[in-house]
Amino acid sequence: MCRRNQQPFRHIPVLLKEVLEWMKVEGEGVFVDGTVGMGGHSEAILETTSAKDLLYGFEWNEDSFLIAKKRLARFGDRVRLFNKSFTEIPETLEKEGVLAKAVLLDLGLSSFLLEDSERGFTFQKDEPLDMRMSYSYARLTAKEVLNHYDFLNLERVFSYGEVPASKKFAKFILEKRKNKTFETTGDLVQAVREFYRPGRREKELLAVVFQALRIEVNQEMQNLEKALQSIPQVLRKGGRFLVISFHSLEDRLVKRAFKGDPRLKPLTRKPIVPSEEEIRKNSRARSAKLRIAERV
Numbered sequence: 001m002c003r004r005n006q007q008p009f010r011h012i013p014v015l016l017k018e019v020l021e022w023m024k025v026e027g028e029g030v031f032v033d034g035t036v037g038m039g040g041h042s043e044a045i046l047e048t049t050s051a052k053d054l055l056y057g058f059e060w061n062e063d064s065f066l067i068a069k070k071r072l073a074r075f076g077d078r079v080r081l082f083n084k085s086f087t088e089i090p091e092t093l094e095k096e097g098v099l100a101k102a103v104l105l106d107l108g109l110s111s112f113l114l115e116d117s118e119r120g121f122t123f124q125k126d127e128p129l130d131m132r133m134s135y136s137y138a139r140l141t142a143k144e145v146l147n148h149y150d151f152l153n154l155e156r157v158f159s160y161g162e163v164p165a166s167k168k169f170a171k172f173i174l175e176k177r178k179n180k181t182f183e184t185t186g187d188l189v190q191a192v193r194e195f196y197r198p199g200r201r202e203k204e205l206l207a208v209v210f211q212a213l214r215i216e217v218n219q220e221m222q223n224l225e226k227a228l229q230s231i232p233q234v235l236r237k238g239g240r241f242l243v244i245s246f247h248s249l250e251d252r253l254v255k256r257a258f259k260g261d262p263r264l265k266p267l268t269r270k271p272i273v274p275s276e277e278e279i280r281k282n283s284r285a286r287s288a289k290l291r292i293a294e295r296v
């Protein structure tokens with residue numbers, strides 16, 4: 001039996017206390033969770049806010065969307081869930097004629113996607129090289145990227161993802177695929193081992209290579225840039241924009257966007273990071289950074 005039916009809510013929401021604290025905005029209105037995932041943050045927002053507050057949730061992964069829908073069903077018509085990308089928040093809210101009192105983006109992967117989706121996000125299991133978080137939004141699979149990208153594009157993916165020796169590694173992939181196409185995560189793990197002979201750094205290197213491919217397949221940076229640009233227009237005055245990122249490239253984009261946007265006032269000069277206690281309980285929180293800006 002697929003593990004996705006056994007422990008669907010295993011994902012622990014990151015920086016939950018801080019998110020709830022910073023999302024407190026005067027007056028009733030609409031909260032938006034742009035990355036509903038397993039619905040952990042959404043559920044807590046609904047539990048701790050007024051019965052007159054609504055939650056609009058966006059989740060592009062088909063399975064996660066259904067799991068969250070079930071989990072949040074008890075809140076009835078306080079919840080509206082959309083199986084859509086967070087890049088569509090502005091047009092969706094505009095169509096509904098509402099402004100948001102707070103928007104949350106919790107980027108990256110949920111435990112469900114990583115461990116149970118069977119889409120090749122983890123190097124710990126041998127799975128097909130897919131890595132699409134959403135079948136409807138992602139154009140390419142990781143397998144297509146590895147087997148068909150030319151040298152320049154492959155090198156771009158690796159260097160952007162801060163993979164060491166990106167040029168040489170891209171060349172190595174091109175050579176390897178002449179003999180045998182990349183089919184599973186196991187093939188990629190093997191290539192990383194052969195090329196880097198990484199020893200104790202193996203997990204770290206595998207994580208970086210897998211992450212670089214995942215970012216490309218899902219166009220994560222492009223989507224984040226779009227959202228940073230367009231979401232301020234659907235925040236009401238005094239409304240808050242919260243972004244949790246897990247990668248220095250994402251955090252840099254968020255920091256710059258918050259600082260350079262005349263519609264926003266950054267409320268966090270330095271990002272908020274998890275306490276040692278949170279990291280002890282949930283190692284996934286380790287690299288999380290929360291930034292908040294207010295609509296002026």
Ligand SMILES: C[S@@+](CC[C@H](N)C(=O)[O-])C[C@H]1O[C@@H](n2cnc3c(N)ncnc32)[C@H](O)[C@@H]1O
Pocket residue numbers: 011012013014034035036037038039040041042058059060061064084085086087106107108109110113133223
């Ligand atoms: C870290 S998880 C969110 C976990 C959630 N906050 C919770 O507590 O359960 C990130 C989620 O965002 C989703 N996601 C990533 N990019 C997205 C996008 N552009 N639009 C909608 N959902 C997206 C992923 O599919 C994943 O389920």
